[in-house]
Amino acid sequence: MKQNIFPAIRLTLVCIVVFMVIYPAIIWAVAKAAPSKGEGEAVTVNGKVVGYKLEGQSFTQDKYFNGRPSAAGYNAAGSSGSNKGPSNPDYLKDVQSRIDSFLVHNPTVKKEDIPSDLVTSSGSGLDPDISLKGATVQVDRIAKERNLPKEKIVALIQSNIEKSSMNGIEKINVLKINIELDKLKQ
């Protein structure tokens, strides 16, 4: 045992220097060349920071595209999912009431057209995206709220589709489209 303790202490000290100091220092130095210096990419409107590009934020008002429900209340300093099991009766009641409330706010939408991502909460509670279908079912409501022709909003959605060629999922970044939506008005 004795002949192992001193090498162990010295080896640990070397590991601290290499993996806790030099390695992060290298990555930190490279980060200076990365977008926003590796400090998280902020999105600005008229010179004011209104959000972070990668992180979702709460949109509940009718005039905006609403994002997914968040178990963390879109708290970007405390991410978490709901961790509700698929058979949990309280959870199923929650989903049902989200469906009901969606139908109240969007009376022209048929129930079978509501995509599940709009009524289930995301893994991080900060999902920045909704599915393409999740955006199109909100068109009627937003057009009415904003007094804009539907075609304009449909066109806005079309120009905002992000599609990954690897998994084929078509999605919409909620913050980005809402910023552009606000500009439509002006």
Added chain:
Amino acid sequence: MNTEIIGVVIMFLATIALAIPLGKYIGKVYSGDKTWADAIFNPIDKIFFKASGINPLKEMNWKQHLVALLTLNALWFLLSMFVLMNMAWLPLNPDANPSMSADLAFNTSVSFISNTNLQHYSGESGVSYLGQMVLMLWQFISAATGMAICAVVFIAMKDKSTESLGNFYNLFIKSCTRILLPISIIIAIVLLFNGTPMTFKGKDQFISLQGDTVNVSRGPAAALVSIKQLGTNGGGFFGANSAHPLENPNYFTNVIENVLIILIPIAMVFALGYIIKRKRFAWLIFGVMTVGFLLLLLPSIQQEMKGNPAIHRMGINQHLGSMEGKEVRFGSAASAYWGITTTCTSNGSVNAMHDSFTPLTGMFAMLGMMINSFFGGVGVGFLNFYIFIIIAVFISGLMVGRTPEFLGKKIEAKEMKIAAIIALLHPLLILSGTALSSWLYAHNPTTYAAWLNNPGNHGFSEMLYEMTSSSANNGSGFEGLGDNTPFWNIVCGTIMLLGRFLPIIGPVAIAGILAKKKYIPESAGTLKTDTGTFGIMVFAVIFIIAALSFFPALALGPIAEYFGIR
């Protein structure tokens, strides 16, 4: 929808394509053969050896290896306890996060040193940046520990009779510098340019479009995320782990992070083939592991893409599959793929919340951890598989009436006793832990009401999953479980400790004892261990042990839940 499956296939094939050459490289590193990278790494290793006062050529026997390993780990544990319990006043704490309580620090220290990375805290509020950096250090060296001790077993499997099995420090340092560090640097840089932060500044604040004030956690995440994926660690920087948009910004980074989960576990199998010069045997092991892995994976993908039947009955559209706890940018197929790779390999990072998986996917994730050797954790995954091989050799030998021999060494009573104890330890830890927590909960439902986030069978699954994850050194969780209590911290900590070190000591002891024995050249009477028949035998041993041990518990949890909502 089918494109989602193509994404998964690409991920798996890319991993194998990378793992074969990497395995050969790892084999060369552990054999001390020349590689193209020597010019860079020889001087670095020399600094390590000199500064630590280590002679890398000093050969050790199996007992000396274990003493060296345990001494290092004991030291790391003490250092980790000190930092985690004093983070509040130590430097690099811009968000003013508190120190950990003793029981949480015990759990977290054991968790990271044992390569488990079970987290009973949330990264944003539970640790300082110094704490994160210390945990990152353990992510490197706990992975290297597993790989080095696995290399010792590889060396012991060579065709000769010897007591000297290389130098532990040498294997450990080379695992760090020549395998883990270079890959981590490359991946961290890729993540940086996709938006993962690497800053020592604290929280930022902004006012959202709707007028809410939002605080945004940041930190030195990129450096940590790459090694946590590569070293089958899994402990995330943020609470939501790789579901968090800053840890895993898009589908491309998801592919990279998911490839890293099983890259080294697969590569280690091919490294074995190189070191003992039996490529056919390595392919056989790879085949058995892959078949087992696919049997868990395929139904999980199908279940997640089909969606939750209870939500289906509400009459809405589930074209993306079951989306509770998942992120739109990954989709349900890639989330299921991650869920099974992370549990088969003891990684434990998540890109979707496992608690919200449909019941059978949750069960297959648990089975991955219960078997814990379909690829398994870096190094230690093979050690678990080694135990099953020994048992399979012994049973096959008895069945055909031959002396059980494995790679020219006779397997006798002593080795079999060790193998049997290690094979039964894992179910013992899981089931007695779950029994204890269930008994407490059932007798004091009001006292422990905060434990479970879900009622009924799923609540039982939450406890079973936590114990399984601890014993398998996995670290993922059904995170609804209210687990930051002295009971869970201490019980899980103890299980992780036993579940890490006994399954290291056992196989190393067997390999060391076998290595010392006389080498018997292959003859007509030798049981062939590189044939399909033997592969089926190993698979049968794994299947029977898992089924007999775990079927009753799984029937009470996920299986009952499945029939309840279908």
